[in-house]
Amino acid sequence: MRSFSFQLIAPYYDLLARLVFGNTIDKAQKHFFSLIPKGSEVLIIGGGSGRILGDLIKVAQPNKITFLEASSNMLRIAKKKSARILKNNHRNTEMCFIHGTENDLPVYKEYDVLITFFLFDVYPTHEAKKLASKLSEHLKSSGVWLFSDFCLEGQGFSFLWKKVLLVAMYTFFRLVSNLHNQSLPDYQTIFKELHYLPVQQQYFYHNFIISLIYRKLLS
Template sequence: MINNYDKIANQYDFLSRLVFFKSQVNAQINQLKYIAENSSILIVGGGTGWILEEIAKIHASGLQIIYVEISEKMISLSQTRDFKNNKVEFINLGIEDFKTDQLFDVMLTPFLFDNFIEHRAEMVFELLHSRLKKTGLWFFVDFSLNAKNGRWWKSLILKSMYVFFKLIGIVETNKLTDMHPLFNKKSYLVVEQQFYYASFISATVYQK
């Protein structure tokens, strides 16, 4: 199954912190202040679920969260998290196979789109766009090669990551798709944008 991190689920957080320290974590945590109470939230590709505990520090109750993750082992790890009195529904599917009529106030897609080849990234974007409420917020966090400084070493790290993931048969792509033009095309507003790890990680709060 493509884009499935079952093989390294137990080691994933350690590996990401080994390379990026807490940059990937901070990029996601710093966006959570924009979550309003009693929000409906869709989290896609949330990994081991540590983000659920961070969300619970902002709102300990009242949130309705749907957690879509293709890795069964990641789902198992996520279900052990302390998300307080928030309601969390865990769905073990790829986002392409997730069907719902529900519209969400907030979406989180941390390091999701770097897994997809370009046309599938665009397909997933359109699917998620259709499920976000008007004026809803999309927390977009991913790698970025747009900054001029240090592009060579960022490209080298990214290429090394893709080689590693290809060797263990995880991801389908071998290059990063720039998703920001898709947000611009749909006239999303940038509420906030922050950069981490020498601008290698981009964290943008978009409003529909």
């Protein structure tokens, strides 16, 4: 399913994100960290360079973090960051790094928390749905799913500038990472069909970025 790679851009990814969005992406990602039960076992999928690890460890105080990333360059950067973070904060959070995709997760392993930040936007809806369904198998029935990504909200000029910026971003990543997807998947339908309920949500960057926390609907 995955035909693109962020290997080339890995060393510059965080800098580029800050140049465009300032610290808004950081705010969106850590917004619901305080709602994560302390001592949880957390799975981060597509964690990139690990820029969220410091706030996650400090605020949520998880017992264990499994960090799944398809880019070996990103994973290497994240490992260095985590070692520095744990040393500076005197935390004993267990870290497990996996180089690969959702197919490389331990079979039947379930986690208290799933984190997918700016992951689904690289897939068309049908592939994002398959990914979400696969990841859902690894979330405990009592668990929570933290989600952040871009969204197109508004009308007129409010919609237009977001659409232009989104097209520019997709064009850039097509050139540097061979990313073929050119539109946002239908997140709302994907989670609804998987029987997830949005417990809370928050918009950022003039409603161009959304963060949600989901729970499974118990049958």
